Amino acid sequence: MSAVPEPAVRLEVHTREPFADGHRFAEAGAYEVVTATAHYAVDPQAPAHRAVPDLGLAPRDGTGLVRFSGDVEILRPVDGGRRRLFFDWGNRGNKRAVQYFCDAPHTNRPRTLADAGNGYLLRRGYTVVFGAWQGDLLPGDGRLLLDLPVAKHDGEPVRGLTTAEFIVEEPTGSLPLSRWSSTRSSPVSERGVHGARLTRRRYAHSRPEELPSGTWRFARVQGGGNDLKGRSTALVPSRHDLHLDDGFRPGWIYELTYEAEDPLVLGLGLVAVRDLVSHLRHDPGGPAGPVEYAYGWGRSQTGRAIRDFIHQGFNEDLEGRRVFDGLLPHVSGAGRLGVARFTNLTVPGGQQYEDHLSAADAFPFAYAETTDHLTGARDAIMKRASDPKVLHTQTSTEYWQRRGSLVHTTTDGQDLGFPPNVRGYLWSSSQHVADPTAGAPAQGICNHPENVVATSAFFRAVLDALDAWVSEGAEPPPSAVPTVADGTLVTAAEWSRQFPSVPGALPPQGPNELYAVDRSTVPPVADRSRGYTVLVPAVDTDGNETAGVRAPMVAVPLATYTGWNTRAPGQGHGALHEFSGSTFPFAATEDERLITGDPRPSVQRRHQDADGYTAAIRAAAEDLVARRFLLAEDVDRAVAAAAGWSSPRHRFELP
Structure with missing residues (x-):
């Protein structure tokens, strides 16, 4: 049996x-x-x-x-x-x-x-x-x-080269090798402590500079609290942490290559x-x-x-x-x-x-x-x-x-x-x-x-x-994405020609490109002569995207809304920032638009008053319901959110 x-x-x-x-x-x-x-x-x-x-x-x-x-x-x-x-x-x-x-x-x-x-x-x-x-x-x-479980070779540790990248927004002395306090680090091996290499560069395209081994170590700072026992600090050796004697500088890209062990x-x-x-x-x-x-x-x-x-x-x-x-x-x-x-x-x-x-x-x-x-x-x-x-x-x-x-x-x-x-x-x-x-x-x-x-x-x-x-078996709404065929999916150069001259805006030079990568090396090496084509959605004269599914706020805009934002000075100025988008409010009045040189029509010119704005939001929401991109119960929610010119997401003072 x-x-x-x-x-x-x-x-x-x-x-x-x-x-x-x-x-x-x-x-x-x-x-x-x-x-x-x-x-x-x-x-x-x-x-x-x-x-x-x-x-x-x-x-x-x-x-x-x-x-x-x-x-x-x-x-x-x-x-x-x-x-x-x-x-x-x-x-x-x-x-x-x-x-x-x-x-x-x-x-x-x-x-x-x-x-x-x-x-x-x-x-x-x-x-x-x-x-x-x-x-x-x-x-x-x-x-x-x-x-x-941890991978083992006949009970012995599995080891291999790996690379970790670090970027901080504020001066920091020590970081876990994972960079995240919530996440287990791949520990450095005993041998790896002596063979590791740390570099830094200002931008992704900058030439990396190597930091001398005596200026950093595998360790963490302990102490520094407010109670009597914790006011003093100590530097504790750690196979899971990286410490820079002068600290990580904001905006710099640090890259550590080391021999790790005990992979999950x-x-x-x-x-x-x-x-x-x-x-x-x-x-x-x-x-x-x-x-x-x-x-x-x-x-x-x-x-x-x-x-x-x-x-x-x-x-x-x-x-x-x-x-x-x-x-x-x-x-x-x-x-x-x-x-x-x-x-x-x-x-x-x-x-x-x-x-x-x-x-x-x-x-x-x-x-x-x-x-x-x-x-x-x-x-x-x-x-x-x-x-x-x-x-x-x-x-x-x-x-x-x-x-x-x-x-x-x-x-x-x-x-x-x-x-x-x-x-x-x-x-x-x-x-x-x-x-x-x-x-x-x-x-x-x-x-x-x-x-x-x-x-x-x-x-x-x-x-x-x-x-x-x-x-x-009810078919969902047809796909709604930008396409090359209808001109709504474009190159960065074409997008740059379309995007309006918004006062104070610092647009990116282009999207995050993608190149062929040799992952047999540590760190991996990108071949910038062999790339994949990355395109972005086209925009209208307001700078808002023309294709896709427009939320009521986008169908009846009070601003230009983008999927990109750029880093501030001292933080990698001008490069795209993580997954952040931007809001560029329209001028409230025509007088404001003229003094700022904003090419986009003002809120005053677009809407007679706040009631007219919320009525337009309701119409946009009901159109989305008809196309099955919004539930009927969410129409009133969209209108309620639009009250007071969609405050606090927008703030306008119109006469």
Whole structure:
């Protein structure tokens, strides 16, 4: 008699408690919160796991399996809801779906009615699952943690060269090698302490200068607190930290090359998502209850994770069943995750000034099959029968910083489009992060106030469209992205001719380019003679983008809204800043416009009064409802947000 194979997941439930004191959310009723630990068992010899780097070096138990575990939290309707599982690919271990889909405050411990915001996901009856997938996070702030094995060679440490990049906004003496306090560093080996090399450069294109070994060390500062015992400081040797005697200078790009050891088997994070969601949807008596359809959403880092999950074939479980019926990658740009040895998963995808060493951008970039014109390789993100339906959403920022045009063009810049099971939408003139509860724009170390366009209502419409597509076969709205054919996707030179001469604006020289990279070297070397074509959305005479889906604020603008912002003096002046956009308000009156030389019509000329402005906002919102890019319930929200000239996002004093 053959032994019964061990399940891939065993769920250990810890607590069950009422959510929001038993509040009933429309027809879905009351919810509860379930906390658990998922225990995973993986066969390293299975063909499904060939894409997991270093899995063959992970420790095995007596049965030959690799074991690890992770945090799980489930927000579930007590009476079953609509049998739809919604998986939040937590960005860097943080729960984000309720925040963005429900206009709620961010919390990693949702328990109260206030934490549900407008309640959209709960009113729709979704079972919301938060599951840990990122294995290099450290405990703290309620993050979801995945406890992964360390790769070993016959019990001995695995070592290899790696590179870390550091940029600070304020003078700093010590930093973890990961650069992030939330993230495990790949420790330097004993041998690596003596052979490491540290350079710095002013701009990405500047020649690096090497810092003498006696001016820096692997160490951290301890002490310096306010209590009597902590006022003194000490420099403590540390294999996880880097210390500069004169401190890191703001705006400089520092690059450390060193021999690291003890890499985590990070690719198991994608296995964890596959096995957890498959387990929950096929266990009718489990904490997720009966599940008919499974959807997932991730933004930025986790949008890239979704694209890698599909590309690597993880949307098919060990029994050949589809895992997710539909996925919503948001603001991933053309990137994927990358889980090679010594990868730092917290590091964002590469930008013009920051994070050049990220392995996020590698062919294929597009969902549709195409050829890499530099190498001749042919591939696609979507290429399997098990692939889900996908609604890919991105903002203007992804075109400027994250090579977003390559999602729907060939690598040499020709229109490619999407396969039948994918739609793509540009959220016009908006930026990478749009906090649903944002107030007045901040400026930080940028030259311009950040982009204030509100886009959270789009999340709700997109999920409704995905659900209808999967469960009812109702086609979603056609893709709405800029194209070369209609002149709405252009080169940086053409965009520069289109963008108006806005007083005080310092536009970028161009988007974040992408070149062929030799990753066999440490650090990787980009070949600037062999590049991919990166294009950006065209703009109108106001400087707002002409293609895509325009939020009511963009359809009836009070400003020019861009997906880019430039760094201020002393911080890499003039280079694109991370994922920041800009807001350039129109002149309030014609007199102001004339004195400032602003070519854009004033607010006074555009709208008779504030009531006329809100009426125009309502008309724009109702048009989006008719096109299925906005829910009817969000029309009144858009109008309410427009009161007082959309204060505090805009401030105008009109006579």
